[in-house]
Amino acid sequence: MTHLAVAIQVESVPQALAAAARAAELGADLIEFRVDRFTDPEAVAAVVQQSALPCIVTCRPTWEGGFFDGDDATRLALWERLGECVPPPAYIDVELAAYQRSPQVRHTVGLVVDHPGQVRPTHTGLILSSHDFTERPRGLYQRIEAMAAAAACRVIKLAWKARSLRDNLEAFEIALQRHKPTIALCMGEEGLASRVLAKKFGALLTFAALDTGGGTAPGQPTVRDLKTVYRWDAVNEETRVFGVIGHPVGHSMSPAIHNAGFDATGFDGVYLPLPILPAYEAFKATVGSWLDFAPLHFSGASVTIPHKENLLRFVRESGGEIEPLAERIGAANTLGRRGDRDGKLYACNTDYAAALDAVCDAMGCKREELGGQRVAVIGAGGAARAVVAGFSHYGATVVIYNRTFEKAEALAQAFADAPGKVVAARLEKLCDSCCQVYINCTPIGMSPNVDASPIDTAATPGKGWGPGTVVFDTIYNPPETRLLREAKAAGCMTISGVEMFVHQAAAQFELWTGHAAPLEVFRAVLNERLKVISN
Numbered sequence: 160m161t162h163l164a165v166a167i168q169v170e171s172v173p174q175a176l177a178a179a180a181r182a183a184e185l186g187a188d189l190i191e192f193r194v195d196r197f198t199d200p201e202a203v204a205a206v207v208q209q210s211a212l213p214c215i216v217t218c219r220p221t222w223e224g225g226f227f228d229g230d231d232a233t234r235l236a237l238w239e240r241l242g243e244c245v246p247p248p249a250y251i252d253v254e255l256a257a258y259q260r261s262p263q264v265r266h267t268v269g270l271v272v273d274h275p276g277q278v279r280p281t282h283t284g285l286i287l288s289s290h291d292f293t294e295r296p297r298g299l300y301q302r303i304e305a306m307a308a309a310a311a312c313r314v315i316k317l318a319w320k321a322r323s324l325r326d327n328l329e330a331f332e333i334a335l336q337r338h339k340p341t342i343a344l345c346m347g348e349e350g351l352a353s354r355v356l357a358k359k360f361g362a363l364l365t366f367a368a369l370d371t372g373g374g375t376a377p378g379q380p381t382v383r384d385l386k387t388v389y390r391w392d393a394v395n396e397e398t399r400v401f402g403v404i405g406h407p408v409g410h411s412m413s414p415a416i417h418n419a420g421f422d423a424t425g426f427d428g429v430y431l432p433l434p435i436l437p438a439y440e441a442f443k444a445t446v447g448s449w450l451d452f453a454p455l456h457f458s459g460a461s462v463t464i465p466h467k468e469n470l471l472r473f474v475r476e477s478g479g480e481i482e483p484l485a486e487r488i489g490a491a492n493t494l495g496r497r498g499d500r501d502g503k504l505y506a507c508n509t510d511y512a513a514a515l516d517a518v519c520d521a522m523g524c525k526r527e528e529l530g531g532q533r534v535a536v537i538g539a540g541g542a543a544r545a546v547v548a549g550f551s552h553y554g555a556t557v558v559i560y561n562r563t564f565e566k567a568e569a570l571a572q573a574f575a576d577a578p579g580k581v582v583a584a585r586l587e588k589l590c591d592s593c594c595q596v597y598i599n600c601t602p603i604g605m606s607p608n609v610d611a612s613p614i615d616t617a618a619t620p621g622k623g624w625g626p627g628t629v630v631f632d633t634i635y636n637p638p639e640t641r642l643l644r645e646a647k648a649a650g651c652m653t654i655s656g657v658e659m660f661v662h663q664a665a666a667q668f669e670l671w672t673g674h675a676a677p678l679e680v681f682r683a684v685l686n687e688r689l690k691v692i693s694n
């Protein structure tokens with residue numbers, strides 16, 4: 160069994176007991192009391208004996224990344240007192256370095272913890288630990304061997320700062336090859352996978368923070384996020400792993416959406432933020448190693464800025480399949496594996512399909528019926544490219560309006576042979592437009608610049624606007640932009656970028672899981688998250 164342990168910095172007996180009780184309510188089953196700055200043996204004993212959950216007691220010295228700057232005698236007295244607690248702590252954590260260096264530490268700890276030579280009854284186990292807050296330590300495996308060889312050691316614990324997502328794989332391997340119960344965790348944003356997937360690899364525990372910003376090590380998710388976003392209770396050895404690859408990805412809404420979708424459909428999957436540095440080499444090395452690590456069951460990813468082009472190159476070089484329109488767009492946002500887990504890689508672009516679906520749903524038509532439409536696309540960047548590709552592919556006439564006219568021209572040129580006509584126009588000419596569909600593909604109006612709009616609706620193209628005009632803003636934060644508010648007031652049919660976001664995620668979900676995506680769940684989660692951000 161893998162425990163969900165909440166780490167608590169102890170400041171007083173009531174504070175520690177209240178925090179432990181709250182952790183129990185939130186679903187933790189173990190507490191780590193960090194007593195670095197709270198070392199009075201009687202007070203710590205009171206905390207241990209009244210704790211709502213079984214506990215680990217740790218007094219971490221400054222030289223190992225903690226706050227304790229006292230002498231050995233203080234810790235020896237503390238450990239001795241813990242040996243008399245009823246009930247005793249489930250574990251005490253002692254640094255390997257202290258244990259190896261000091262015969263006194265070994266002697267005192269040996270009296271307190273359970274081990275083959277122990278003569279008095281005790282149920283406290285010894286965690287021998289090693290931490291590196293800056294990098295993967297040299298001699299990681301020698302440390303493991305030393306911990307495994309120490310007769311009194313019941314649990315091996317290693318934690319180090321992940322240099323990249325690849326370090327998680329080593330943590331998984333260590334957990335899998337365990338000689339004794341093992342905790343192997345990577346710290347920092349890149350280490351989240353090792354924390355969320357500890358259960359998949361049979362580690363003894365993972366650590367979570369009680370509240371945002373309240374962790375005891377960098378990268379600890381909150382217990383609430385672990386349970387509700389990252390599906391702690393559902394994760395098992397066979398769980399398939401997905402994620403969003405980008406840089407940065409810390410604020411992506413995709414983990415909340417896809418994990419809620421897995422919950423709603425009962426699909427055995429978990430979805431994580433996967434930050435990878437911008438270079439192609441970093442993408443190739445990381446994604447390649449994750450795909451090759453069979454026990455991880457890494458099955459697919461959403462891919463965002465700056466890796467959409469890198470995904471195409473990677474799948475091409477790997478001999479995988481690329482959706483023709485994604486090739487044409489020059490960017491893909493979805494990585495998957497055909498068939499079962501060992502299947503061929505594929506890359507596709509669900510952004511263009513999402514834009515088409517959002518408009519077709521609102522207009523109540525099929526993609527094939529878009530042929531007679533004139534579509535104004537504002538912007539000529541990545542989003543515009545996908546939108547232009549999709550609408551022109553289905554025969555719509557597309558006019559690209561862009562601040563930098565040359566970019567509009569180049570984009571129109573790239574799709575000159577599409578079934579629908581594609582032309583470029585100067586942004587100032589938007590006022591003369593006689594299109595039926597307007598799609599904003601610029602960030603104008605996006606939070607925090609919510610008072611901006613790419614179209615001056617007072618002057619233009621208001622003369623033609625009204626019922627029968629469709630105005631689609633690809634921006635989803637805020638869900639209703641100024642552009643959409645004004646278009647709605649003029650009687651236009653409006654579509655929020657939320658719909659595009661939901662549809663691109665839904666298409667990915669269906670490709671990966673074979674289940675219809677729970678669109679209402681996706682919408683609800685996204686709107687909830689956007690509400691939290693705007694408050």
Ligand code: NAP
Nearest residue numbers: 538539540541542543562563600601602633634656659660
């Ligand atoms: P991008 O590649 O950087 O392109 C941005 C485009 O907007 C460029 O054509 C740029 O014109 C134009 N632009 C930027 N600021 C402008 C300004 N102040 N005045 C006039 N034009 C301006 O960005 P992108 O990836 O295409 O993303 C664009 C927007 O699409 C994002 O803000 C996002 O909200 C939205 N989006 C939504 C979804 C979704 O799922 N809902 C998905 C993707 C993107 P120049 O060529 O002259 O620089």
